[in-house]
Amino acid sequence: MRILGIETSCDDTGVAVFDSTCGLLAHRLASQIAVHAPFGGIVPELAARDHIRVLLPLVKTVLNEAGCGASRVDGVAYTSGPGLSGALLVGAAVGRSLAWAWKVPATAIHHMEAHLLSPMLEDRSPSFPFLALLVSGGHTLLADVRGVGRYTVLGESVDDAVGEAFDKTAQLLGLGFPGGPAIAHAALQGNPKRFRFPRPMTDRPGLDFSFSGLKTFAVNTAKQHVLDANNVADIAAAFQEAAVDTLLIKSRRALAATSLKRLVVAGGVGANQRLRERLQELSSERDVEAFFPRHEFCTDNGAMVAYAGWQRLQKGGNQALAFTVRPRWSLAELTPP
Numbered sequence: 091m092r093i094l095g096i097e098t099s100c101d102d103t104g105v106a107v108f109d110s111t112c113g114l115l116a117h118r119l120a121s122q123i124a125v126h127a128p129f130g131g132i133v134p135e136l137a138a139r140d141h142i143r144v145l146l147p148l149v150k151t152v153l154n155e156a157g158c159g160a161s162r163v164d165g166v167a168y169t170s171g172p173g174l175s176g177a178l179l180v181g182a183a184v185g186r187s188l189a190w191a192w193k194v195p196a197t198a199i200h201h202m203e204a205h206l207l208s209p210m211l212e213d214r215s216p217s218f219p220f221l222a223l224l225v226s227g228g229h230t231l232l233a234d235v236r237g238v239g240r241y242t243v244l245g246e247s248v249d250d251a252v253g254e255a256f257d258k259t260a261q262l263l264g265l266g267f268p269g270g271p272a273i274a275h276a277a278l279q280g281n282p283k284r285f286r287f288p289r290p291m292t293d294r295p296g297l298d299f300s301f302s303g304l305k306t307f308a309v310n311t312a313k314q315h316v317l318d319a320n321n322v323a324d325i326a327a328a329f330q331e332a333a334v335d336t337l338l339i340k341s342r343r344a345l346a347a348t349s350l351k352r353l354v355v356a357g358g359v360g361a362n363q364r365l366r367e368r369l370q371e372l373s374s375e376r377d378v379e380a381f382f383p384r385h386e387f388c389t390d391n392g393a394m395v396a397y398a399g400w401q402r403l404q405k406g407g408n409q410a411l412a413f414t415v416r417p418r419w420s421l422a423e424l425t426p427p
């Protein structure tokens with residue numbers, strides 16, 4: 091079965107073709123960083139307009155690269171939430187229309203489910219059950235994953251997502267957009283021990299997260315220092331260490347509570363090198379296998395949507411022609427295909 095996947099939930103247009111026998115045949119990403127960078131964050135209306143501009147040409151390119159004309163696509167998968175409504179509508183309208191024109195089934199995909207299954211695109215792929223740490227610009231959560239559509243959310247952020255905290259702290263430090271890679275880069279030159287950031291909500295039981303306090307601590311620290319390269323590097327390093335440490339403490343707790351023996355990390359912040367190192371240490375400490383998608387599949391992409399689409403369409407997940415998008419949509423609402 092050959093699936094076209096379309097991702098337009100935020101500021102990346104991702105398109106891919108996944109084949110259930112041959113694997114990933116082609117995938118491409120059109121990033122909107124240049125569109126949003128002058129504003130220091132994502133402007134929803136500009137995101138939607140840019141998806142409209144690039145999506146169809148990107149679909150054509152990816153189909154050519156995959157060596158398949160439309161007649162060889164067996165199904166279409168598009169992200170229908172959570173995300174920015176205008177941006178989601180572009181992918182949903184195009185995906186649904188292409189499926190109608192090609193007379194093939196289509197399915198709406200939950201963006202976080204696609205992230206969560208993304209490590210399965212790799213040769214070394216996790217089997218169920220596993221603990222998933224999903225860390226992106228919009229979400230931070232730990233889930234007990236028993237199968238496709240069988241997710242129990244164990245804990246999530248009560249305020250900012252961890253990626254959002256990276257982005258806001260980077261902006262404050264004048265490091266630009268997107269903030270995650272910029273903080274990670276600046277932190278390489280910094281001393282993580284000079285400032286002691288809090289590890290929010292780790293002093294009480296439970297698996298929820300809070301990251302707005304880290305951002306506030308960064309604001310206060312920045313106010314007390316000249317923002318030269320040294321101080322910026324030290325604040326970035328201390329912030330990153332605190333964010334990563336907090337994720338580690340909760341992941342360790344969740345592994346102990348569930349006795350799960352596999353840990354999957356996904357979402358944009360999963361590309362963070364320091365987080366990956368610390369999770370590797372945790373996996374040795376607890377004798378747990380750790381799985382990470384390659385960097386380009388941590389951040390938003392079409393491949394994960396095509397893969398999740400295959401998982402659902404192979405079980406007959408075709409949906410009605412009338413489509414909708416769900417800007418807010420809990421992972422816990424999903425059911426097996």
Ligand code: KG4
Nearest residue numbers: 226227228253270271358359361362389390
């Ligand atoms: O999954 P993603 O591409 O989009 C959402 O679904 O939100 O995640 C984007 C987030 C941004 O907040 C970005 O700053 C963060 O992932 N990010 C990183 C790194 N690369 C991307 N955060 C920390 N370190 C990185 N290397």
Ligand code: ZN
Nearest residue numbers: 226358389390
């Ligand atoms: Zn994402």
